[in-house]
Amino acid sequence: MAERTVDISSPILSRNERLAAELRERFARTHTFVVNVLSSPGSGKTSTILATDALLREYGLRSAVIEGDIASDVDAITMKEAGIPAVQINTGGLCHLEGNMISQAVDALDEGVGLANIDVIFIENVGNLVCPVDFDLGENLCVMILSVPEGDDKPVKYPGIFQHAGAVLLNKIDVAPAFDFDRDAYNATLDDLNPQAPRFEVSATKGTGMDAWAAWLREQIAAVRA
């Protein structure tokens, strides 16, 4: 069953790879570090980006956000209220972001604030643990956010996205006592799937653990610019 789907989507995928390569060159030229933020709906992508931006500002780094949603512009409004330049993409029902949408959004950011004034672009992908993995957006880093209430078995059930991630955040650890989340089982699965990616345990809304994540991210940004 899966093969048929791969056959059908391959023209889109190869077109997307070309667009992703163009985006990657463009980001390299403008020294823009790009983070593709992936998670289920409601794991805390928006609050993580907000809290990360606040810490990166302390390092003198300026963020912008590309918001991907099926519908609505509530997240872009939230970002703008926090003083972060934001562009909303509505996919009109599509379950992931693709390179052509990012190209248009980057054009809009460039016309608005100018890419020269942006150090980091966070792309908040559609909340989905499956489809976004197949679409390279020219990013430097994919960060995967799992939240404690979703359960420790999610890496077992959705291995592809956890293998793909360059960093894994376990969010909402402030509510861990209320949930039956087995950290050992979670870590053992990630040891198998993706031992290279650093893991951070955080509460984006409470600020717990965010310093370590932001410091690591700052290092990645500096390494790319060096």
Added chain:
Amino acid sequence: MAERTVDISSPILSRNERLAAELRERFARTHTFVVNVLSSPGSGKTSTILATDALLREYGLRSAVIEGDIASDVDAITMKEAGIPAVQINTGGLCHLEGNMISQAVDALDEGVGLANIDVIFIENVGNLVCPVDFDLGENLCVMILSVPEGDDKPVKYPGIFQHAGAVLLNKIDVAPAFDFDRDAYNATLDDLNPQAPRFEVSATKGTGMDAWAAWLREQIAAVRA
């Protein structure tokens, strides 16, 4: 952007509609009530099915489960340990279930325990708020589960699946005090999107509110069989 996707997937969709109609006829012949269970990853599909089965047994109704996952068979094992006949579908990366997969799984259930011995089949779809909506599986009822930790804004952001649902469960209400979930905002959005679908506030693991949901479900089953 969305139109292109619709064009590409339409041969699959029309083939799926034919298969769904066949499944619907088959379920009607065998008096099997079928529930398509939809949610994000980790909202509590498995625990809701387990708790619902326990209550339906008190009414003398026998359940079976078709488990849809990208990978792993942990949910089917959980069901079998609870004494519920279960068939695992691994989609091999595909983000939703389709009619042909359900046909094969129903064949397996029929060969195993016999459809004549099953009153209700729960189809646990892939955890995804976008793609499964487009694929009719011949079910009598689509039930959408949102969990409190995901946030009250999910119906705004993923309207399609909430509009599509025949019933909406708000799960994990036992942890509501730890989260900033605005019930009024949630209910107001559903009043707009889907005023017909009954809503139940439940905790599948604690049992809260499950009686009302199971009683309503029993009525739907009885109505189809009358």
